[in-house]
Amino acid sequence: MHLRSKSFWPRMAAIGWVVTVAGMGSGLTRQPTAPQVPAKQQPANRQPSLTVDRDPVPSPDADPPAQSQTGAPQGVAIGKIEREGGKYTLRQDAYEVRLNATVLDSGGRSIQTLDKSAFSVYEDGVPQTIASFRHEDLPVSLGLLIDSSGSMYDKRVAVQKAALNFVKLSNPEDEEFLVDFSWEAFIDQDFTNSLDKLEQGLGFVKSSGGTAVYDALVASADYLSKNAKHPKQVLLVVTDGEDNASSATLEQTIRRIQDLDGPVIYCVGLLFGEDTDKRESRHARRVLETLAEQTGGAAYFPKALKDVDAVAAQVAEDIRTQYTISYHSTKPPELGGYREVHVEAKAKGFGRLSVRTRSGYYPKVGAASKGKDAGLNDPAKKP
Numbered sequence: 001m002h003l004r005s006k007s008f009w010p011r012m013a014a015i016g017w018v019v020t021v022a023g024m025g026s027g028l029t030r031q032p033t034a035p036q037v038p039a040k041q042q043p044a045n046r047q048p049s050l051t052v053d054r055d056p057v058p059s060p061d062a063d064p065p066a067q068s069q070t071g072a073p074q075g076v077a078i079g080k081i082e083r084e085g086g087k088y089t090l091r092q093d094a095y096e097v098r099l100n101a102t103v104l105d106s107g108g109r110s111i112q113t114l115d116k117s118a119f120s121v122y123e124d125g126v127p128q129t130i131a132s133f134r135h136e137d138l139p140v141s142l143g144l145l146i147d148s149s150g151s152m153y154d155k156r157v158a159v160q161k162a163a164l165n166f167v168k169l170s171n172p173e174d175e176e177f178l179v180d181f182s183w184e185a186f187i188d189q190d191f192t193n194s195l196d197k198l199e200q201g202l203g204f205v206k207s208s209g210g211t212a213v214y215d216a217l218v219a220s221a222d223y224l225s226k227n228a229k230h231p232k233q234v235l236l237v238v239t240d241g242e243d244n245a246s247s248a249t250l251e252q253t254i255r256r257i258q259d260l261d262g263p264v265i266y267c268v269g270l271l272f273g274e275d276t277d278k279r280e281s282r283h284a285r286r287v288l289e290t291l292a293e294q295t296g297g298a299a300y301f302p303k304a305l306k307d308v309d310a311v312a313a314q315v316a317e318d319i320r321t322q323y324t325i326s327y328h329s330t331k332p333p334e335l336g337g338y339r340e341v342h343v344e345a346k347a348k349g350f351g352r353l354s355v356r357t358r359s360g361y362y363p364k365v366g367a368a369s370k371g372k373d374a375g376l377n378d379p380a381k382k383p
Helices: 015-020 148-167 195-202 213-227 250-259 278-295 303-318
Strands: 078-083 085-093 096-104 117-125 125-128 130-134 141-147 173-183 185-192 233-239 264-269 323-328 339-345 355-356
Touching: 015 085, 015 250, 096 117, 096 339, 117 323, 141 213, 141 278, 148 195, 148 233, 148 303, 173 195, 173 213, 185 213, 195 250, 213 233, 213 355, 233 278, 233 303, 250 278, 264 278, 303 339
Parallel strands: 141 173, 141 233, 233 264
Antiparallel strands: 078 085, 096 323, 096 355, 117 125, 117 339, 130 323, 173 185
16 A cells, blocks of 8 residues: 655644644544645555644643542553564553663663663652563564655655665564655655565655654654554654754654653754755754654764665664663652653673663553554545
């Protein structure tokens, strides 16, 4: 199934966006191929648009949500990953927080030989007890987000080649979906592990318009939360400039992803070239670094197109070699509010180690239903 549509989500004013829209929720809205859209905007075999349904995003200072009739808080389980019969499943376990962590030495080299005893986890400065520890190549649900603004025209071939090589180097059990974005964002390929389908989806990517990075990230994170099969989730965004077309702001984007207990974000910034404005480039770099740091990912800045393929290989290796740590928070989720997370690693024979993981989260209350059709409008039911 090859998916493409006119728009990702409706335009909205950035000012007062969180208040008037009341947050962002469930994912991508699919629509049938629209014959009235000119062929240059919508290839005949591309179908649904990516739009975001909106659920209330609670204020950190809001009253705690109501408890269930049994009196037990309705915390969403972020559970243990277990393998049964060759399949990975997520065991629901209330109040459990899962972290994907990369450990680096002082030289920036990845450390792969640590055991559970090397790690210490803190939430809001309070030590937490590690409930589960894994260090293996777990399958991932991943979104490939490719900037298709006009300035990407000369970079398309190199980026598409790197994207395909990235998938080749990933876990064979991974599932990927493909999005390209300019003024709006489009889904070019739904979840698949077929390299041929992804390559065909990449063929739909054209180059024109502005750069709506934040809108694409939010809607793609929503889409993951509704449709991903694997609990480990990643967004990889490739762009050559700063956002100039989104309704969302950087702060709102990070908040929404954290509120979703959302994916790790990896950024590849193609901030080079004679025509690149140095001031804009510095700002774009800070933005991409912030998106990565706040979600536990990493930002890469190749110096030339020939380096993009090597960066894609680095990202694939990083995803496949992470530690997975979970703990039961000592603070009940019904208290709400942002929780800051800090992880330390110490072991004999190593000097100073740094741990890269998400910086914090908002506890989720009330489990959201998940499934391939969750949050997606049925074209047959259009008015």
